[in-house]
Amino acid sequence: MKCQRCGNHDPAWFAYDPFHNNYYCRKCIAFGRMNVDEPPKAGAYSARVVAASYELKYPLTPSQQRAVADIAYYRRQGRDVLIYAACGAGKTELVMDSIQASLREGKKVGFAISRRQVVLEIRDRLAKAFPMINVVAVCEGHTQVVDGDLIICTMHQLYRYPQTFDLLIMDEIDAFPYRGNALLETIASHACKGQRLYLTATPDETMLNEVKQGKLAMVELFQRPHGKPLVVPRIIHTLPLFQLWHCARFLRQRKKAGIPALVFVPTIADAHRIQHLFRWLIRCCAFTSKSTEKEQIISDFRAGRYDCLFTTTILERGITIPGVDVAVLYCDHAVFQEASLIQIIGRVGRSQETPTGTGLFLCRHVNRQIKRCVRAIQKMNETKLPEKTVKLNEAMSVM
Numbered sequence: 001m002k003c004q005r006c007g008n009h010d011p012a013w014f015a016y017d018p019f020h021n022n023y024y025c026r027k028c029i030a031f032g033r034m035n036v037d038e039p040p041k042a043g044a045y046s047a048r049v050v051a052a053s054y055e056l057k058y059p060l061t062p063s064q065q066r067a068v069a070d071i072a073y074y075r076r077q078g079r080d081v082l083i084y085a086a087c088g089a090g091k092t093e094l095v096m097d098s099i100q101a102s103l104r105e106g107k108k109v110g111f112a113i114s115r116r117q118v119v120l121e122i123r124d125r126l127a128k129a130f131p132m133i134n135v136v137a138v139c140e141g142h143t144q145v146v147d148g149d150l151i152i153c154t155m156h157q158l159y160r161y162p163q164t165f166d167l168l169i170m171d172e173i174d175a176f177p178y179r180g181n182a183l184l185e186t187i188a189s190h191a192c193k194g195q196r197l198y199l200t201a202t203p204d205e206t207m208l209n210e211v212k213q214g215k216l217a218m219v220e221l222f223q224r225p226h227g228k229p230l231v232v233p234r235i236i237h238t239l240p241l242f243q244l245w246h247c248a249r250f251l252r253q254r255k256k257a258g259i260p261a262l263v264f265v266p267t268i269a270d271a272h273r274i275q276h277l278f279r280w281l282i283r284c285c286a287f288t289s290k291s292t293e294k295e296q297i298i299s300d301f302r303a304g305r306y307d308c309l310f311t312t313t314i315l316e317r318g319i320t321i322p323g324v325d326v327a328v329l330y331c332d333h334a335v336f337q338e339a340s341l342i343q344i345i346g347r348v349g350r351s352q353e354t355p356t357g358t359g360l361f362l363c364r365h366v367n368r369q370i371k372r373c374v375r376a377i378q379k380m381n382e383t384k385l386p387e388k389t390v391k392l393n394e395a396m397s398v399m
Contacts, residue, residue, distance in 0.1 A: 001036045003028060005159070007186040028183060031159040045147050045164050047108040052149075054096045054129040058225060058352060064090055067221045068097045071197070074217040075101075080196045082211060084203055085221040086230055086380050087346020088320075091199045092122060094221065095169050096129060098197060103133065103149060107166035111152045112188065114172040116140050117294060118317060122171070123152045155184050158191040166194035172317055173198050173207070174339055201346060202339035202376075222380040226355035229381040231348040232374060233328075233341075233359035235366060243329055243362040244274075248281060250327050250360055251308055255282050259357075260301065260324045261308040262315060264344050266333035271310045274329070282307040289314050316343040323354035331363035331370060341373035 002009045003025035013027040014036065023036040060068065067083070074081045075098055085091045102109050111126070113119050116139040123137035136148035138157045146160055153160075155170075155178045168191060170178075178184050198207065198216075210216045224230070236246055247263060254261040265271050268288040275286040287297050287309045301309055302321065309315070313335060326348050328336065336344075341361075348357035361370060 003034055004037065004039045005031070005034045005162070005187065005190065006183045008183075028159075028187075031156075031187075045108060045151075045161060047106050047166070048149070049106040050103040050133055050149055052100045052103040052130055052133050054100055055131070056093065056096075056129065060090075060093065061223070061225050061227075063221060063223045064094060064225065067094050067219050070219045071095070071098060072101070074219070075195060075197075077217075078195060079217045080198070080215075082198045082200070082203060082207055082216045082218045083221070084218055085199070085201060086224065087201045087343060088224045088230075088350035089201075089221045090225055091171070091201075092125060094219075095197055095199070096126075098167060099126075099130070099150065099169075102167045107194070108164055109150050109167045109169070110158075110161065110165040110191065111150065111169045111171070112155050112158055112191075113152070113170075114155055114175045114178050115314070115317065116154055117298070117314075117319065118172070119152050119154055120295070121319065126150060126152065155188065158184075158187050161191045163190065163193045165192050167197070168192040168194070169197045169199065171199040174200050174202050174204050175317055179204070202342050204339075220383075222383045224350070224355070226352050228349060228355040230377050231345055231357055231359045232377050232381070233345050233361045235331075235361045235363070235370065235374070237363050237366050239364065240330065243364075244277070246360070246362055247274075247327055247329055248278065250325075250358075251278065251282050254325055255307050260304070260306075260321060262321070262324055262326050262347060263308055263310050264316070264326070264328045264336075265310060265312060266330050266335045268312060270330070271312055275310045278308075278310070284308040284310060287311040287315060313340050313344075315347075316340050319347070320350050321347065322351040323357070324348065325358045325360075327360040327362065329362050331361040332365050332367045336369060338369045338372040338376065341369060342376055345373070345377065 001014055006028040008025055008027040014023045015026050016023050025034050071081055099109055119137050119139045123135055127135040133149040135150045136145050138146050138153035211218045268290055271286040271288050275284055278284055283306050285297055285306050300306055324347055345359040348359050349355050
């Protein structure tokens with residue numbers, strides 16, 4: 001027995017239905033019942049030729065243009081591409097040319113992201129960039145309309161689209177809940193009948209090995225559009241009580257300068273506890289996966305109604321707050337891995353107007369994950385465009 005949707009073949013996950021005399025898979029039952037050997041039903045999601053063109057607030061930098069040319073080169077070869085770009089380097093902008101080309105060829109395009117909050121933000125950005133097409137978001141609370149010229153969805157929602165996408169762009173592939181989730185990986189593979197573009201600032205060893213083996217092409221971009229280096233965090237290692245003192249000092253300085261701040265903590269309980277502790281000092285709010293009215297809290301923070309958000313790793317990716325500074329409390333906690341720390345510090349200095357900022361890591365011990373994060377950022381700041389990439393683009397310009 002094998003489930004054609006999730007690939008499960010463990011007998012323990014199948015149940016027998018005596019009324020219909022067949023077995024069904026319980027592993028992916030949350031996505032609807034799937035009987036054994038029953039192929040997923042393709043949805044009626046037809047593609048159309050769209051004379052799409054995109055508009056950017058800022059023109060692409062020469063480094064971005066080279067990366068876009070490399071992606072187009074591999075896409076014409078029919079290869080899947082890993083786009084390894086630093087936080088704030090413009091990963092979304094790098095794939096707009098591929099979206100435009102695919103829509104003009106009458107292909108169906110999907111953009112899958114791990115987190116709901118980022119789905120809504122990317123939908124708004126792409127709707128502004130492509131004003132002439134129908135861009136829809138499909139995620140929790142947004143499932144009334146599930147078809148459009150460009151579909152932006154969470155990884156879980158890909159179950160709606162078996163054998164649908166000619167081009168599937170997958171962002172945050174190294175993040176929860178997609179990373180290490182065999183069920184979501186199988187559903188994603190069934191949703192794509194063409195090429196895939198993977199976007200990440202922190203690729204794992206599995207993907208890098210696929211690049212070495214030639215299964216994936218890779219395009220790198222470590223320079224942000226404004227040309228400033230990535231922010232390297234300042235590290236203070238001290239006892240937890242003194243970490244709170246340093247955090248209070250950090251927030252007082254930010255408030256005096258009129259700079260918004262994000263303070264990351266390991267757990268939901270920490271976010272609420274520290275928010276109550278600091279509410280006499282600044283206008284603050286706890287933002288976690290349990291928070292209600294998440295969009296309203298983010299909107300209020302952007303509008304300056306809060307000086308600071310105390311948050312968990314729920315905000316480590318995707319969100320862009322111009323001019324924000326970042327601190328991490330109890331940074332040596334097990335929840336803060338190298339990838340999450342890189343993403344967190346990547347919230348700083350992302351915009352053209354505020355290309356610099358401050359990142360602060362507060363910990364009791366400088367552990368291996370913190371050291372690896374700092375080394376990775378320093379390596380990105382030192383990395384120049386590979387000579388082979390320059391030659392490839394020169395050859396393409398001659399052609």
